[in-house]
Amino acid sequence: MLELRDIQVDFDGFKALGGVDLTVAEGELRFLIGPNGAGKTTLIDVITGLTRPTSGTVGFDGHDLVGRKEHHIVRLGVGRTFQTAVVFxxxxxxxxxxxxxxxxxxxxxxxxxxxxxxxxxxxxxxxxxxxxxxxxxxxxxxxxxxxxxxxxxxxxxxPRLLLLDEPVAGMSREERERTGELLTGIARDHTVIVVEHDMEFLRRYASQVTVLHEGKVLTEGSVDQVRADPRVQEVYLGRRASDAVGTGS
Structure with a gap:
C-alpha cells in the first residue's frame, strides 16, 4: 500500500532524512521508533504532504504523493494525528x-x-x-x-491509512491499554503506522517495527528481532538494552 524510496529531506544544510526506504503492506500495524531527532515525525510529514522531500518518491496505492497538497492526500485516503490532539x-x-x-x-x-x-x-x-x-x-x-x-x-x-504520532503520550496506564486495544481493532480493517516512544506499549502491541536513527532506517522486523539487534542496543546506549526496545523486564 505504501512505498517510500530514497526519501531525503534537507533543512538549510541539515539532513533530516538521508535516503529512507520503507514499505508497508495493506492491513499492517507498523510501529516507527527511534531516539529524538531520528526523523520519525519528518517522515510522517513527507507522507502527508506537510514537508516536500529534497528527493525520493512516495507511492500510496498507485498514486505518487510527492508534490500533492495536503488536502488532496487526505482525499486519497491518508489521515494523521499529531502529538497534541487537534479538536474543536x-x-x-x-x-x-x-x-x-x-x-x-x-x-x-x-x-x-x-x-x-x-x-x-x-x-x-x-x-x-x-x-x-x-x-x-x-x-x-x-x-x-x-x-x-x-x-x-x-x-x-x-481513511485507508492512519498515521498516529505518539498517540499514548501523557496517558495513564489504563488509557494506554484502552488505546492499544483500539489500535489493534482499527488495524483489522485499516493500515496503521504508529510513531511511539512508549516502549512498554510497543512490546505489548507492535507486530512489525522500523527503527530510525539519524535520518536513516537502522533496522526493521519483529519486536524480538529489533530487540536482539546490537545496533539498536548501541543507539539506545545509556539505557539497559532491554529497556531500549521494551522487553518489560
Missing part, C-alpha cells in the same frame, strides 16, 4: 466527528441542517468508546479522551 473545543464530541465526516461533501451541503447521525459517525463513536460523551463539549474531555476523539475524527473520514 467549543463543539461537542458528536459535532467534531460530524464535521470530520463531512470533509468530502460539497460546501453547499454543509450549510444544510443535519438530520440524524451518519453511519460513519456512529461507527467512530462506537469504536472509540465515546458514545456516552457524544453531547459533551470537547473542551472538557480528559487528555486520553481527546486523543480518542481525534482518532475517531480520522475514522469518520474513512
Amino acid at each position: 473545543e467549543e463543539l461537542t464530541v458528536l459535532e467534531n466527528l460530524d464535521l470530520a465526516a463531512s470533509f468530502r461533501k460539497p460546501l453547499w451541503s454543509l450549510m444544510r441542517q443535519r438530520k440524524g447521525v451518519t453511519e460513519a459517525v456512529e461507527e467512530a463513536l462506537s469504536r472509540t468508546g465515546l458514545e456516552e460523551l457524544a453531547e459533551r463539549s470537547a473542551g472538557v474531555l480528559s487528555h486520553g479522551q481527546r486523543q480518542w476523539l481525534e482518532i475517531g475524527m480520522l475514522l469518520a473520514q474513512r
Whole structure:
C-alpha cells in the first residue's frame, strides 16, 4: 500500500532524512521508533504532504504523493494525528466527528441542517468508546479522551491509512491499554503506522517495527528481532538494552 524510496529531506544544510526506504503492506500495524531527532515525525510529514522531500518518491496505492497538497492526500485516503490532539473545543464530541465526516461533501451541503447521525459517525463513536460523551463539549474531555476523539475524527473520514504520532503520550496506564486495544481493532480493517516512544506499549502491541536513527532506517522486523539487534542496543546506549526496545523486564 505504501512505498517510500530514497526519501531525503534537507533543512538549510541539515539532513533530516538521508535516503529512507520503507514499505508497508495493506492491513499492517507498523510501529516507527527511534531516539529524538531520528526523523520519525519528518517522515510522517513527507507522507502527508506537510514537508516536500529534497528527493525520493512516495507511492500510496498507485498514486505518487510527492508534490500533492495536503488536502488532496487526505482525499486519497491518508489521515494523521499529531502529538497534541487537534479538536474543536467549543463543539461537542458528536459535532467534531460530524464535521470530520463531512470533509468530502460539497460546501453547499454543509450549510444544510443535519438530520440524524451518519453511519460513519456512529461507527467512530462506537469504536472509540465515546458514545456516552457524544453531547459533551470537547473542551472538557480528559487528555486520553481527546486523543480518542481525534482518532475517531480520522475514522469518520474513512481513511485507508492512519498515521498516529505518539498517540499514548501523557496517558495513564489504563488509557494506554484502552488505546492499544483500539489500535489493534482499527488495524483489522485499516493500515496503521504508529510513531511511539512508549516502549512498554510497543512490546505489548507492535507486530512489525522500523527503527530510525539519524535520518536513516537502522533496522526493521519483529519486536524480538529489533530487540536482539546490537545496533539498536548501541543507539539506545545509556539505557539497559532491554529497556531500549521494551522487553518489560
